[in-house]
Amino acid sequence: MVVGRRLSILARVAGLAAILSGCSGAFPTSGPKVSGDPSIPTDPQELLPHxxxxxxxxxxxxxxxxxxGEGTLGSFVSQGRAAEVRLGIGDTIGVTIFEAAAGGLFIPDQAGARAGNFVTLPNQQVDRSGTISVPYAGLIPAVGRRAPEVQAEIEQRLRNRAIEPQAVVSIIDQKATQVSVLGEVNLPSRLAINPSGERVLDVIARAGGPKGTGYQSFVTLQRGSRKRTVYFNKLVREPSNNVFVQPGDVIYVYTENxxxxxxxxxxxxxxxxxxxxxxxxxxxxxxxxxxxxxxxxxxxxxxxxxxxxxxxxxxxxxxxxxxxxxxxxxxxxxxxxxxxxxxxxxxxxxxxxxxxxxxxxxxxFLKVLTLLRVGVATLNEGNIARSNFNTLR
Structure with missing residues (x-):
């Protein structure tokens, strides 16, 4: 009879273990159970399609x-040419005017007392109206023009007053044709674009280069309302992404682990x-x-x-x-x-x-055996407790 009772207990424990073993959530585990076949469930609440x-x-x-993961990012690939440096509001320029002989508009008769047959005007900024002022020539439009174009207009306006005038216009300080390099670089700053043309890596180098290593760095180029991000090493590996910068560009370098x-x-x-x-x-x-x-x-x-x-x-x-x-x-x-x-x-x-x-x-399977062992031990302890209780009675 005792043997039969024990077998009955074991049968119940085994049945419980079998039921639990068939339940996916019955045992603790470190992760999901992945099916051996591709699965695209129709019910999105049941399982994320994959x-x-x-x-x-x-x-x-x-x-x-x-x-x-570069495919998740953008690209700088462009056929744009190097930016042409033109004068803009805020640029500081210098004007030097030469005359062919003394006794003209700017050169006195005692030319030997001078360093040469020229006069250098004080540096001046292109004002908000886009002009500069030249004595006897008036206000000269400068915004959007190249330096030789401004020179030609100064010479034309002075032709009837000076002796064969020639003008030299030079950019002292560039404000209108700059790019901003920000973020994880050693020298964040606004940089004037070189007239010969500069690319993204050129201006990053002028800003001291990235602080982080190449495989941790990303570069965002913002041009007007457009913005693209590129993995830094992609700029190095693929020259087509190392595009020419344009005035007003914002280049942001950041690191991401x-x-x-x-x-x-x-x-x-x-x-x-x-x-x-x-x-x-x-x-x-x-x-x-x-x-x-x-x-x-x-x-x-x-x-x-x-x-x-x-x-x-x-x-x-x-x-x-x-x-x-x-x-x-x-x-x-x-x-x-x-x-x-x-x-x-x-x-x-x-x-x-x-x-x-x-x-x-x-x-x-070992988890099932462990459950069986715990179940049997629990039942045995209950039997022992009940036997002791009966003995005390």
């Missing part, structure tokens, strides 16, 4: 084309910053302490990523069914395959990726 892709060397090659998260059956879960421009999945796993031998399932190592539409299309995903710009993709790695570690070494981690290692099936 695509599951087996990571292969080909997949690694495709995703490596946008290894730093790109990072990834390691979760699941690894030695050390956590968030890790990139220590170089590129980090592979194998390096990321190494920084996370590697797979735990007693827990990890080497066939289900996952990388969660919001993939760009261009890369998703290259992977064969039908991007037409995805309304948003970024597509949730889960990449699955099988480390028991012969080339599994090579794929791990070839696949590049990207900013904001989540690396997750799931538990092995045996771990879930």
């Amino acid at each position: 695509t599951l892709i087996n990571a292969t060397p080909h997949v690694a090659d495709v995703t490596a084309r946008d290894a730093t 790109r990072s990834f998260v390691v979760l699941g059956a690894t030695g050390l879960n956590g968030k890790y910053n990139f220590e170089a421009e590129q980090t592979t999945v194998s390096e990321a796993l190494g920084r996370g302490g590697g797979l735990l031998d007693e827990r990890a399932n080497p066939t289900t190592v996952f990388v969660y990523r919001m993939e760009s539409r261009r890369v998703a299309a290259d992977l064969g995903i039908d991007v037409k069914v995805w309304p948003k710009d970024h597509i949730p993709v889960i990449y699955q790695f099988d480390l028991r395959a012969e080339d599994g570690l090579f794929t791990l070494r070839q696949f590049l981690i990207r900013d904001k990726d989540i690396l997750y290692v799931s538990n092995a099936p045996a771990v879930e």
Whole structure:
């Protein structure tokens, strides 16, 4: 009878364990249960739509084309020419007037007492009306004109008063043709554009260069109402993005620690910053302490990523069914395959990726056994307590 009672108790405990083992939320776990098949649920409240892709060397090659996430940023590619330096309001200019002989409008008869047959006028700013003042020539329009054009007009106005006048106009201080370089540079400032033309990297260099390393730096170019952001190293690698700056441009350099998260059956879960421009999945796993031998399932190592539409299309995903710009993709790695570690070494981690290692099936089975053991022990303790109580009576 006692044996029958114990068997009945064990049967009830086993039945409870079987029921719990069939419930996905019955046991504590370090992460989600990922299906082995691609899944695009129809009910968005049930599960976020996503695509599951087996990571292969080909997949690694495709995703490596946008290894730093540059596809999510803009581009500076332009066919614009170097800015032409023209006079503008606020520019300070100098005017020197030469005459062919003494005794003219500006040169007295005693020319030998002078350093030469010229006179230099005081420096002056182009006023808000866009003009400068030249004695005997009046107000000379300057805004939007090149220095030779202003020179020609001064000479034309003085032709009937001075002796074969010649004028030289020089820009003393440029205000109207400047660019602003701000943010994480060593010398933030407004810089006058060189008449020979300057590119984005030129003005960043004149501002002392970026404070951070190249793989941490990003550059935003604002031109009027338009704004684009480019990865700094892309400016260096792709000269087509190193465009000529234009007057009024604002260049903002900032640093951002790109990072990834390691979760699941690894030695050390956590968030890790990139220590170089590129980090592979194998390096990321190494920084996370590697797979735990007693827990990890080497066939289900996952990388969660919001993939760009261009890369998703290259992977064969039908991007037409995805309304948003970024597509949730889960990449699955099988480390028991012969080339599994090579794929791990070839696949590049990207900013904001989540690396997750799931538990092995045996771990879930051990949880069931643990539950059985706890249940049996609890029932035994209850029986012992009841027996002691009966004895006391």
